[in-house]
Amino acid sequence: xxxxxxxxxxxxxxxxxxxxxxxxxxxxxxxxxxxxxxxxxxxxxxxxxxxxxxxxxxxxxxxxxxxxxxxxxxxxxxxxxxxxxxxxxxxxxxxxxxxxxxxxxxxxxxxxxxxxxxxxxxxxxxxxxxxxxxxxxxxxxxxxxxxx
Amino acid sequence: xxxxxxxxxxxxxxxxxxxxxxxxxxxxxxxxxxxxxxxxxxxxxxxxxxxxxxxxxxxxxxxxxxxxxxxxxxx
Numbered sequence: 670x671x672x673x674x675x676x677x678x679x680x681x682x683x684x685x686x687x688x689x690x691x692x693x694x695x696x697x698x699x700x701x702x703x704x705x706x707x708x709x710x711x712x713x714x715x716x717x718x719x720x721x722x723x724x725x726x727x728x729x730x731x732x733x734x735x736x737x738x739x740x741x742x743x744x745x746x747x748x749x750x751x752x753x754x755x756x757x758x759x760x761x762x763x764x765x766x767x768x769x770x771x772x773x774x775x776x777x778x779x780x781x782x783x784x785x786x787x788x789x790x791x792x793x794x795x796x797x798x799x800x801x802x803x804x805x806x807x808x809x810x811x812x813x814x815x816x817x
Numbered sequence: 818x819x820x821x822x823x824x825x826x827x828x829x830x831x832x833x834x835x836x837x838x839x840x841x842x843x844x845x846x847x848x849x850x851x852x853x854x855x856x857x858x859x860x861x862x863x864x865x866x867x868x869x870x871x872x873x874x875x876x877x878x879x880x881x882x883x884x885x886x887x888x889x890x891x892x
Binding site for chain 2: 671673749750752753754755813815816817
């Protein structure tokens with residue numbers, strides 16, 4: 670497995686882990702009655718901003734651990750520099766990712782239009798954000814394996 | 818209509834160049850070894866600039882290294 674494929678797998682698992690753990694923690698607070706996300710929409714903004722911060726810090730830590738493990742496993746093999754193929758792979762994957770996020774946004778709007786509660790739009794943001802990231806990394810693995 | 822692909826004979830040219838490794842070629846043209854692997858396996862069509870750089874390494878004209886083949890063609 671190439672370095673880029675490993676990097677994308679780490680991204681997928683870290684995205685799932687960070688989002689899963691944070692969503693579970695928020696849900697526990699909701700169940701305990703400390704917050705009510707079904708009516709307090711400002712709280713969503715606060716929660717999503719904190720999530721961004723936690724996500725960045727957690728990813729940096731996971732990346733450092735990944736690089737250390739990878740360096741040991743490959744006996745210090747150089748990380749391949751990004752070239753034109755890598756850029757094209759990223760470009761196409763980002764396009765796929767944007768399709769998914771836009772789809773999630775439209776579904777959120779549709780949910781509002783058919784009378785679902787307003788907090789659904791925030792749930793749609795979170796879910797489509799996670800899915801778009803998974804699609805981005807999965808697409809990269811696909812393009813690296815199957816070709817462009 | 819079949820898939821249009823850019824064919825190449827980089828593997829053969831590397832062999833004739835004193836068994837030049839993929840890593841050596843990659844370093845010469847400034848890409849990763851994986852990109853050279855992908856080009857050789859015809860999973861990636863290089864940019865015109867990279868194709869010229871590869872041809873220059875082997876001191877060949879571009880069409881001696883790469884050629885175009887329509888997927889409908891048998892040869």
